[in-house]
Amino acid sequence: MNLNRLPADLLDRPVEEAVRRVALSELARAEIARAALERRDDAEALHDFRVAVRRLRSHLRAYRKAFDGDPGKKLLRRLRKLGAATNPGRDAEVGLAWVESLGVGLRAGHRRGVDWLTNRLEARRDGAYREVE
16 A cells, blocks of 8 residues: 555545545655655755645644544654754755855856855755754
């Protein structure tokens, strides 16, 4: 069973099953994105991971009564912390895109500053990625 895909008849299934399947699907998406983040082969991996974690957390909160046993505040808190732990990496990614756009067409003397800042942001991004892995 591919957990990343939801069955076409999801809305016809019992609520408890449908809710579990959606949660498992988001968890699978988070794992796929985390693996891509580790391989460094997808520029959108961190964004995809953040989205999957946020959706999972929202889903668990919204449908907590449909689960056998409440997912619990502890799990929701951990997911919130995990999402927050990705903020520095995402900030670095956005900063890198901005700095790279500034560097287009600069003379060598000005380019050194862009290169310096790019190196700092890349180091910050890579450190943040390691925290998530």
